[in-house]
Structure formats: C-alpha cells, structure tokens
Amino acid sequence: MPNNGTTFEFVSGARAGAGGHVLIVPLASKPKPPMQLLSQVDAHCDDAVSELVDVGALGQDVGHLSHTTRSGVYRRIVVVNLGESKKLSAHQIRKAAACAAKWLINEKIKQATLWIDGLFSHDVERPVSEWAGGMTLAGFRFTEHKEPDKDELVKVRIKVASDDKAYIITKMPKIREAVTLAEAINYARRIAHQPANVINPTTLAAEARRLARLHKLKCTVLDYAQLKRLGMGGLIAVGRGAEHKPCLIRLEYKGAPRVRPNTVLVGKAITFDTGGYSIKPGAGLESMKFDKCGGATVLGIMKAVATLKLRCNIVGLIAAAENAISHEAYKPGDILKMASGKTVEVISTDAEGRLILADALWYAQKQCKPTALIDFATLTGGVVIALGKVAAGLMSNDDTLSAELGESGRRTYERLWRLPLWDEYRDLIKGQDSDIRNTGNKRFAHPIVGGMFLKEFVSDNVPWAHIDIAGPATDENDKEATGFGVRLIVDYLQRRLP
Ligand code: BES
Ligand code: MG
Numbered sequence: 026m027p028n029n030g031t032t033f034e035f036v037s038g039a040r041a042g043a044g045g046h047v048l049i050v051p052l053a054s055k056p057k058p059p060m061q062l063l064s065q066v067d068a069h070c071d072d073a074v075s076e077l078v079d080v081g082a083l084g085q086d087v088g089h090l091s092h093t094t095r096s097g098v099y100r101r102i103v104v105v106n107l108g109e110s111k112k113l114s115a116h117q118i119r120k121a122a123a124c125a126a127k128w129l130i131n132e133k134i135k136q137a138t139l140w141i142d143g144l145f146s147h148d149v150e151r152p153v154s155e156w157a158g159g160m161t162l163a164g165f166r167f168t169e170h171k172e173p174d175k176d177e178l179v180k181v182r183i184k185v186a187s188d189d190k191a192y193i194i195t196k197m198p199k200i201r202e203a204v205t206l207a208e209a210i211n212y213a214r215r216i217a218h219q220p221a222n223v224i225n226p227t228t229l230a231a232e233a234r235r236l237a238r239l240h241k242l243k244c245t246v247l248d249y250a251q252l253k254r255l256g257m258g259g260l261i262a263v264g265r266g267a268e269h270k271p272c273l274i275r276l277e278y279k280g281a282p283r284v285r286p287n288t289v290l291v292g293k294a295i296t297f298d299t300g301g302y303s304i305k306p307g308a309g310l311e312s313m314k315f316d317k318c319g320g321a322t323v324l325g326i327m328k329a330v331a332t333l334k335l336r337c338n339i340v341g342l343i344a345a346a347e348n349a350i351s352h353e354a355y356k357p358g359d360i361l362k363m364a365s366g367k368t369v370e371v372i373s374t375d376a377e378g379r380l381i382l383a384d385a386l387w388y389a390q391k392q393c394k395p396t397a398l399i400d401f402a403t404l405t406g407g408v409v410i411a412l413g414k415v416a417a418g419l420m421s422n423d424d425t426l427s428a429e430l431g432e433s434g435r436r437t438y439e440r441l442w443r444l445p446l447w448d449e450y451r452d453l454i455k456g457q458d459s460d461i462r463n464t465g466n467k468r469f470a471h472p473i474v475g476g477m478f479l480k481e482f483v484s485d486n487v488p489w490a491h492i493d494i495a496g497p498a499t500d501e502n503d504k505e506a507t508g509f510g511v512r513l514i515v516d517y518l519q520r521r522l523p
C-alpha cells in the first residue's frame with residue numbers, strides 16, 4: 026500500500042530511563058495534576074514537568090501543548106492538556122493525542138517516550154489505547170498522488186512508559202489492537218479520498234478483491250450482466266450512464282462459523298455523484314467523490330474485523346455506481362422496476378443513493394440471512410442541515426438494534442441521532458403512475474423520506490438500521506474523509522461477541 030502520512034509504532038518502554046529524545050506527558054489541567062503523579066515523572070526529567078505545569082503551560086484547551094528544552098535525560102519535555110479530568114473521555118484523549126502527533130510530525134521527531142500515568146480516569150476504559158488510536162488517525166495524510174516529500178516522517182516510534190511496569194507489559198496487545206483499528210479507519214479514509222478517475226465501480230471491486238486476498242475474506246462481485254439478470258432496476262439505472270458500469274460487491278468474514286448471528290452491512294458507493302440530469306450546482310462539486318463513503322466504511326469494517334479476528338460473522342455488501350450524465354443515463358420521469366418487484370418513478374436523478382441501496386437491501390435479505398441489517402450512506406444533504414457534522418441520522422424498524430447502535434455511538438463518540446419513520450411520512454413518496462417515487466414533491470423531511478423509501482424494501486421482521494452519514498463522513502470543509510462508522514460498528518460487534 027502506498028505511504029499516506031506517518032505511522033506510529035508503540036513499543037514497551039517500561040521505565041522512562043532511556044532518554045536521549047523527547048518525553049511526552051499528557052495531563053489533565055483541571056484540577057491541577059496531583060503532586061504524586063508529577064513527582065514520579067519529574068524524577069526522570071529534573072522536575073521539568075512540575076515547572077511547566079506551574080507556569081500554566083497546559084493552557085486552557087484540550088490538546089494545548091507546550092515544551093521545554095531543559096531536561097534530565099531528555100532533550101525535550103512536552104506537556105499536553107487533556108482538559109478537565111472530570112470530563113475526560115475517549116474522544117478528548119484522541120483529540121489531545123492528535124495534537125501531540127501533529128507536533129511530532131512537524132518537528133520531525135522519530136522517537137519519543139510517552140508517559141501514560143496522567144491518562145487514567147474512571148470513565149475511560151482504555152485510555153492508552155485511545156491515545157495510540159488518536160495518534161494513528163492524526164498521522165493519516167492523503168499524499169499518494171503528490172510528489173514524495175523527501176523529508177517526510179514515515180514512522181515514529183513511541184515508547185510507552187509508566188511507573189507501573191507490569192501494566193505496560195499486559196496492555197501492549199490492547200494498545201496494538203487500537204492501532205490496528207485506527208489503521209482500518211485510515212484505510213477507509215484512503216479509499217474515500219481517491220478521486221473518481223481512480224476509483225470507479227470496477228476499480229472499487231478490484232480493491233475489494235485485493236482486501237479479500239490480504240485478509241482471507243470471501244469476495245464475489247456481481248457484474249452488470251448479473252445485476253440485469255437479478256432485475257436490479259435501481260442499481261442498473263443509476264450506474265448505466267457511466268463508462269464503468271455498476272456492480273454489487275459482496276465480502277464475507279466468518280469468524281464464528283457455528284454461530285447464528287449474521288450481521289449484514291450495506292454501503293452506498295456512488296464513486297461520483299453529478300446528480301445526473303437533476304444536475305448538482307458546480308460549487309463544491311469535487312466533494313461528491315466522497316459519495317462512496319458508505320462503501321469505504323464497509324471496507325474499513327471488513328478490514329478491522331478480519332485483522333482483529335473478531336469471533337463473529339459479517340457480510341459486507343457494497344452497491345457501486347457512478348451517477349453520471351450521458352446518452353445512456355437515466356432520466357427524471359423514468360419508471361424503474363426494482364429487484365423486489367416494486368416500481369419507482371424517478372423524480373430526481375440526484376436521489377440515486379436510495380435506488381442502489383434498495384436493490385442491495387433486497388439482495389441482503391434474499392441471499393445473506395441477516396440477523397441484523399445495517400446500511401451506511403451519504404444519503405441526504407438534509408441530514409447535514411438537521412444534525413450538522415456532529416452526528417449521523419439513524420432510522421430503524423427495530424428499537425433494540427437502534428438502542429444498541431445508539432449506545433455504541435455514545436461509547437465511540439460516533440454519535441447517532443434517531444429520526445422517526447412514522448407512517449404519515451409515507452404519503453410523501455406515494456406514486457402516481459408507479460408504486461412509489463424516489464423523492465417527495467415538497468421539501469419536507471429529506472432524511473426521513475430517504476429512510477421511508479428504503480423501508481419499502483425491508484421486511485418488518487428483519488432488524489434494520491439506516492445510518493445517514495452525509496454529515497460526519499467528512500470534516501467541516503468537506504475536504505477530508507473521517508472513516509465514520511468503522512469504530513462504531515467494531516464496538517457494536519465487540520459488545521455482542523459470544
Ligand atoms: N450524495 C447526495 C447527498 C449529499 C449531499 C451527501 C451533500 C453529502 C453532502 C445525495 O445523493 C443527494 O443528492 N441527495 C439529495 C436528495 C434530494 C434530491 C431528495 C439531497 O440531499 O439534496
Ligand atoms: Mg445525489
């Protein structure tokens with residue numbers, strides 16, 4: 026895999042004695058760190074940490090970082106603010122870790138010792154793991170299409186140090202697991218970042234096959250001809266206008282062959298969304314390469330579960346198509362016959378995600394025996410209006426699944442907010458010349474209309490959740506993919522392991 030940014034390798038440093046390089050000391054700033062904690066680390070660096078804390082070097086904000094060059098055995102001592110100790114969360118630790126990582130990268134420091142004793146709090150299960158994951162995520166930069174930077178820092182080695190030597194030795198495997206998870210998230214981000222002239226439905230399928238080979242997953246790709254045979258009128262119509270025709274990618278991981286639960290994940294992978302004939306305005310259109318984030322998330326989850334060897338069974342389905350304009354493209358007014366047999370009038374060719382997902386959801390139920398069915402999609406601009414970048418919209422036919430996902434959302438800080446799928450909303454997609462239509466004719470409740478549309482293709486007795494990630498899949502400026510959903514589902518799966 027091409028190099029994208031900086032990787033962090035965590036090794037057991039046991040006691041901090043070695044010296045020679047940089048000592049990083051994360052500390053909560055409020056209340057002032059206890060004397061005992063400071064004196065332990067001070068012993069290795071001539072009281073430099075206390076002195077930094079005394080002059081207010083921790084500052085006010087999470088991630089604020091200050092350093093001094095005076096030391097005992099270290100060349101530089103860095104303190105990083107974790108914020109208020111009472112509010113300390115996994116997210117806060119990852120944020121502070123990201124600041125430390127960026128600083129190391131900037132300063133081109135290849136080796137550092139991390140003093141972990143200030144990271145602990147009652148509310149965070151695995152603070153050192155969170156820190157390690159946070160650094161790894163912060164190391165990602167999408168540089169593979171750029172002239173290589175000769176000075177770029179490829180790898181940083183972090184020695185994990187504590188006064189409790191035994192702790193480090195026992196926790197190293199968990200810390201490495203956190204790095205593995207973060208690397209799977211970075212993989213999803215990398216796929217999401219590829220431009221549409223690199224990733225199209227065909228090359229995305231090739232990437233899925235590569236991932237499958239690497240991790241011994243089963244991979245099948247239903248090509249255009251097979252989609253036609255299965256009558257997938259939605260996926261075919263949306264992808265028809267592009268040079269690279271649509272496909273349905275299926276990845277399987279069997280970590281618990283004799284166990285029944287079978288989670289089926291479905292991802293929207295529109296490799297570029299022009300809007301079709303209901304064309305999108307030009308400003309910011311380049312960000313529509315990120316319309317495959319749902320699919321990238323599914324790839325990232327498959328990579329994570331396979332590397333972590335979770336004892337569960339998962340099928341990942343990715344509906345891949347490019348929503349293009351050409352003489353072959355579908356048009357507003359077209360009436361499509363979907364794989365389920367329902368007919369849909371296309372009101373907007375820009376409401377394409379639901380059309381490809383409807384066929385993929387039908388396939389999931391027919392072919393994969395889901396005990397839980399979860400789809401990820403950058404489905405609507407409306408969900409970004411409603412929830413911003415802070416949360417994804419959750420719509421579901423099942424309160425238990427919904428609560429479990431919501432709980433994983435709180436734990437991982439990949440937060441979900443449930444929106445209703447009440448019967449009254451169905452009026453908005455009632456068809457005139459068809460069974461249903463793909464959008465409402467009023468600008469009402471866009472994310473819910475998307476959810477109601479998908480619900481038409483899901484049986485009431487299959488627990489199903491639709492997660493509209495259009496907001497949090499990318500950063501504030503729609504310039505960077507976040508890999509949202511990977512951490513969430515890995516947590517959801519881990520909590521339900523036999
Ligand atoms: N991919 C877009 C949704 C989107 C918008 C994602 C902005 C990320 C940022 C989706 O295909 C779309 O165009 N949805 C339409 C639906 C409408 C026509 C009912 C939308 O949200 O405007
Ligand atoms: Mg669209």
Ligand code: ZN
Pocket residue numbers: 295298316375377378403404
């Ligand atoms: Zn789209």
